Amino acid sequence: MTARKGERYSLGKLIVQGGTPLEGRVSISGAKNATLAVMAAAMMGCGETILENIPNIVDVEVMMELCRELGGEANWLEPGTIRMVLPDSASCKTSYTLAKKLRASNLLLGALIGRFGWAEVALPGGDNIGSRPMDLHIKGLYCLGAELKVEHGYIRGGVIGGGKRLTGNKVYLDFPSVGATENIMMAAVLAKGQTIIENCAKEPEIVDLANFLNAMGGRVRGAGTDLIRIDGVQRLEGVRYAVIPDRVEAGTYMVAAAATRGRVIVENVIPTHLHALSAKLREMGVTVEEEDDQVLVDGRGEFRPVDIKTMPYPGFPTDMQSQLMALLASVSGTSMIVENVYENRLRVVDELQRMGAQIKIEGRTAIIDGTSELTGAQVKATDLRAGAALIIAGLIAEGETEVSCMYHVDRGYEHLEEKLRSLGAKVRRVESSSKA
Numbered sequence: 328m329t330a331r332k333g334e335r336y337s338l339g340k341l342i343v344q345g346g347t348p349l350e351g352r353v354s355i356s357g358a359k360n361a362t363l364a365v366m367a368a369a370m371m372g373c374g375e376t377i378l379e380n381i382p383n384i385v386d387v388e389v390m391m392e393l394c395r396e397l398g399g400e401a402n403w404l405e406p407g408t409i410r411m412v413l414p415d416s417a418s419c420k421t422s423y424t425l426a427k428k429l430r431a432s433n434l435l436l437g438a439l440i441g442r443f444g445w446a447e448v449a450l451p452g453g454d455n456i457g458s459r460p461m462d463l464h465i466k467g468l469y470c471l472g473a474e475l476k477v478e479h480g481y482i483r484g485g486v487i488g489g490g491k492r493l494t495g496n497k498v499y500l501d502f503p504s505v506g507a508t509e510n511i512m513m514a515a516v517l518a519k520g521q522t523i524i525e526n527c528a529k530e531p532e533i534v535d536l537a538n539f540l541n542a543m544g545g546r547v548r549g550a551g552t553d554l555i556r557i558d559g560v561q562r563l564e565g566v567r568y569a570v571i572p573d574r575v576e577a578g579t580y581m582v583a584a585a586a587t588r589g590r591v592i593v594e595n596v597i598p599t600h601l602h603a604l605s606a607k608l609r610e611m612g613v614t615v616e617e618e619d620d621q622v623l624v625d626g627r628g629e630f631r632p633v634d635i636k637t638m639p640y641p642g643f644p645t646d647m648q649s650q651l652m653a654l655l656a657s658v659s660g661t662s663m664i665v666e667n668v669y670e671n672r673l674r675v676v677d678e679l680q681r682m683g684a685q686i687k688i689e690g691r692t693a694i695i696d697g698t699s700e701l702t703g704a705q706v707k708a709t710d711l712r713a714g715a716a717l718i719i720a721g722l723i724a725e726g727e728t729e730v731s732c733m734y735h736v737d738r739g740y741e742h743l744e745e746k747l748r749s750l751g752a753k754v755r756r757v758e759s760s761s762k763a
C-alpha cells in the first residue's frame with residue numbers, strides 16, 4: 328500500500344467553513360479501539376494473521392511499527408487489510424518513542440506476558456484527558472501470577488518464579504476498565520486453568536476481542552456481560568478476522584448531521600452499539616431511524632436541551648461527550664454534561680468559548696447555555712474527540728474556523744476530509760510546520 332504520510336502524520340490545520348447542512352451517505356470505518364486490541368492479540372498467534380476492516384489511521388500505523396520493533400512483521404496488503412506475524416524470537420520490549428504515541432501500546436503487556444511469560448513495555452500515551460493509571464492492569468496480572476514493577480517509565484516483569492505460563496485465577500476489577508479487561512483477557516487466554524474476570528468492561532470492543540481470541544483457538548465466554556470466564560489453552564493460531572465498525576466515528580457523523588440541521592445516512596454500523604447516543608439525539612428532537620447496518624439522522628426540526636452523564640458501556644460514552652457538547656452549544660436552553668470517566672475531559676470548553684459558546688464548568692459538570700450563535704475562530708484540538716467537536720462546531724459556526732493540532736484527530740478518523748466533503752462540508756487541510 329502506498330504511504331500517505333503527508334496526510335496521516337500531518338501537523339496541519341483544518342479550515343472549516345460553516346453553514347452547510349450535511350447531506351448524503353457516509354460509510355464508517357473499522358473501530359480504532361477494537362482494531363488496536365485485536366492487533367495486540369494478533370501478536371499472540373503462531374503464524375500470520377490477516378485483519379480486515381482496518382482503518383488507515385495513525386494509531387494503527389504506530390501499532391504496526393510496535394509489532395516490527397518487537398521483531399515481527401506488519402504490512403498493508405490492500406486498503407483496509409493488514410497482515411501481522413510475531414515470531415517466537417520476539418524481543419518482548421517496546422520503546423518509549425513508539426509506546427508514548429498511543430494508549431493502546433499498553434495492551435502489549437498482557438499479550439506479551441500471556442505468550443512469552445515476560446514483558447518490558449514503556450508506559451503508554453494517548454489522550455491527555457485525566458489520570459490514566461495502570462494499577463488495575465497490574466493487579467489483575469498479579470492475580471494470574473505475574474509480578475510487575477513500574478521503573479524508569481517502563482512496566483517490567485513476568486511470571487513469578489520464571490516459566491512461560493501464567494495461572495488462571497479470579498480477578499475482581501474495582502472499575503470496569505476497558506484496557507485492564509483486555510490485558511487480563513489476553514494474558515489469561517494462554518494461562519493454565521480458568522480465569523474469571525468480575526466487574527469487567529462490557530464495551531463492544533471487548534466482545535470483538537473475545538471473538539477474535541476465540542477465532543484463534545481461545546476459550547473466552549461471557550464477553551459483553553460483567554463476568555468473563557476464560558479457560559486457558561496451549562496455543563493460539565493466526566487467523567483471518569474483520570473488526571467491528573467504529574461506533575465513535577459513526578456517532579461523530581450522526582452528531583455532525585444533527586448539528587448542521589442536515590440529513591445523513593450513516594452506513595456500515597451496528598445500530599445497537601449506538602443506542603445511548605441515538606436515545607439522547609431523539610430526546611433532543613432529532614430523528615434517528617435504524618435499519619440493518621445503517622442509521623438515518625435527520626436534524627431538520629426543533630431541538631430541546633438535554634442532560635448527559637458519561638458512563639461505561641452501555642451508558643453514554645465518554646468518547647462522544649465533546650462532540651455532543653458542540654451540538655448542544657447551538658441548542659436553545661440549558662443542557663448539562665457530567666463527565667464521570669475522566670476528570671480532565673472538559674478542556675474543549677475553553678476552545679468552544681473562543682467560538683462564542685456559553686459554557687460554564689463546575690467540577691466535572693459543563694453547563695451549556697445554547698442561546699448564542701457560534702462564530703468561526705482559531706482553535707486547537709486538545710485531544711482526539713475535542714478535535715472532532717471543534718470541527719462540528721466549525722460546521723455550524725458563522726464564518727471560518729481554523730482547527731490546529733490536527734495530529735490528535737488523525738489518530739482516530741480515517742479519510743476525515745474526504746468523508747466530510749462527500750457530505751457537502753467545506754473543509755480543507757492546510758499544512759503547517761509546527762504542532763501548534
Ligand SMILES: CC(=O)N[C@H]1[C@@H](OP(=O)(O)OP(=O)(O)OC[C@H]2O[C@@H](n3ccc(=O)[nH]c3=O)[C@H](O)[C@@H]2O)O[C@H](CO)[C@@H](O)[C@@H]1O
Nearest residue numbers: 360430431458459460461462463464504505506507668669
Ligand atoms: C485505546 C482504547 O481502547 N481507549 C479507550 C479505552 O481507554 P482505557 O482502556 O485507557 O480506559 P479505561 O476504561 O481503562 O479507563 C476508564 C477509567 O478507569 C480508570 N482506570 C483505568 C485503568 C486502571 O488501571 N486504573 C484506573 O483507575 C481511568 O483513570 C479512567 O478514569 O476506554 C476508554 C473508556 O471508555 C475510552 O475513552 C478510550 O477511548
Ligand SMILES: C=C(OP(=O)(O)O)C(=O)O
Nearest residue numbers: 430431453454646711712
Ligand atoms: C480517548 C481515546 O483514545 P485513547 O484511549 O487512544 O487515548 C478516544 O478514542 O477517544
